[in-house]
Amino acid sequence: MARTRIPTPHGPAFLHLYHNNKDNKEHLAVVIDPAQLEESFQTLNVPAIRSKSLDAEWNPNETIMERITRGAYVGKLSPNQQTASVPPSANPVSTQTRQEVPPALVRIHSECFTGETIGSMRCDCGEQLDEAIRQISQPTIRPSLDSTTSRPSIIPGRGVVVYLRQEGRGIGLLSKIRAYNLQDLGHDTVTANILLGHGADERRYDIAGAILRDLGFGEGANGEAIKLLTNNPDKVEALEKEGLKVVERVPMVPKSWTVHQQHDSVVIVQPGMEDGIAPGLVATHESASRVVHGPDLDKYLRTKVLRMGHMLPLLGQGA
Numbered sequence: 323m324a325r326t327r328i329p330t331p332h333g334p335a336f337l338h339l340y341h342n343n344k345d346n347k348e349h350l351a352v353v354i355d356p357a358q359l360e361e362s363f364q365t366l367n368v369p370a371i372r373s374k375s376l377d378a379e380w381n382p383n384e385t386i387m388e389r390i391t392r393g394a395y396v397g398k399l400s401p402n403q404q405t406a407s408v409p410p411s412a413n414p415v416s417t418q419t420r421q422e423v424p425p426a427l428v429r430i431h432s433e434c435f436t437g438e439t440i441g442s443m444r445c446d447c448g449e450q451l452d453e454a455i456r457q458i459s460q461p462t463i464r465p466s467l468d469s470t471t472s473r474p475s476i477i478p479g480r481g482v483v484v485y486l487r488q489e490g491r492g493i494g495l496l497s498k499i500r501a502y503n504l505q506d507l508g509h510d511t512v513t514a515n516i517l518l519g520h521g522a523d524e525r526r527y528d529i530a531g532a533i534l535r536d537l538g539f540g541e542g543a544n545g546e547a548i549k550l551l552t553n554n555p556d557k558v559e560a561l562e563k564e565g566l567k568v569v570e571r572v573p574m575v576p577k578s579w580t581v582h583q584q585h586d587s588v589v590i591v592q593p594g595m596e597d598g599i600a601p602g603l604v605a606t607h608e609s610a611s612r613v614v615h616g617p618d619l620d621k622y623l624r625t626k627v628l629r630m631g632h633m634l635p636l637l638g639q640g641a
């Protein structure tokens with residue numbers, strides 16, 4: 323595996339690339355965790371989300387430069403900062419420390435070339451990926467427990483997007499393109515898959531479970547619990563079977579259902595420039611610009627709710 327720092331509009335993220343022995347794909351984890359970047363966050367007792375397999379010594383002759391190149395470093399590399407990490411056993415996080423911290427927010431996301439790369443409005447996958455990174459990066463404000471000070475503590479946003487290379491709910495891009503053509507003939511996404519001889523959903527979550535356990539979630543007494551960002555009941559069930567402790571499901575509400583269908587227009591504004599927007603128009607930030615909408619998306623979402631059991635209230639049905 324390998325890891326590197328990626329600056330994002332919401333702050334730094336650490337991209338982990340995993341190999342595995344179940345398929346020949348490279349699955350990914352995007353870790354959002356200021357604790358491993360800034361030492362000042364360590365004083366908040368926030369445990370770092372570290373990969374056990376990355377921090378482990380791969381061989382006794384490994385050089386500092388080899389460890390740095392594969393990503394086993396702490397902080398931000400620079401010409402003046404070239405230190406590899408110490409093995410994790412040298413820096414344990416106590417159970418008590420973990421209990422003070424809100425559970426990390428986790429999203430299991432499956433690859434969608436059409437939605438993420440070319441902005442297809444047949445689905446909301448690109449929007450969901452952006453939104454997951456945004457939500458995970460949001461800080462939590464915790465009221466002060468000490469009566470002598472009224473200052474609340476701000477816990478930086480922390481969590482993971484596990485990005486699984488399961489294009490088209492596991493049927494692959496070629497079959498998904500064929501399914502799109504059947505959808506244009508009037509079939510929904512489930513029937514189109516079945517007409518092609520596939521299951522409605524062929525995904526698996528054992529690799530996601532292994533990645534999350536590698537990042538310190540769920541395993542043993544010290545394993546941290548998670549909040550899962552999804553409407554898909556299969557994901558909650560599958561991760562629990564994988565030994566993850568899912569303490570809360572956080573719904574993913576499509577932006578088009580909260581914004582576009584209630585208002586005629588949407589204005590994109592720079593953060594901090596909301597003043598002066600005409601009444602009746604909705605101000606939305608640049609970071610939220612990947613909002614998809616339209617009849618194809620509505621049909622896709624309704625099929626998820628009506629045929630795949632996704633937990634999302636349907637518009638206009640009070641469900």
Ligand SMILES: Nc1nc2c(ncn2[C@@H]2O[C@H](COP(=O)(O)OP(=O)(O)OP(=O)(O)O)[C@@H](O)[C@H]2O)c(=O)[nH]1
Pocket residue numbers: 430431432433434435444445447450488489490491492493498501502511515551552553554557574626632
């Ligand atoms: N077969 C098929 N797959 C699609 C279609 N549209 C999107 N997808 C795939 O559906 C998957 C979406 O997965 P996720 O983003 O993990 O979301 P989800 O499991 O539907 O549920 P949530 O976690 O609630 O968002 C991706 O693999 C997409 O490539 C389609 O029309 N047909």
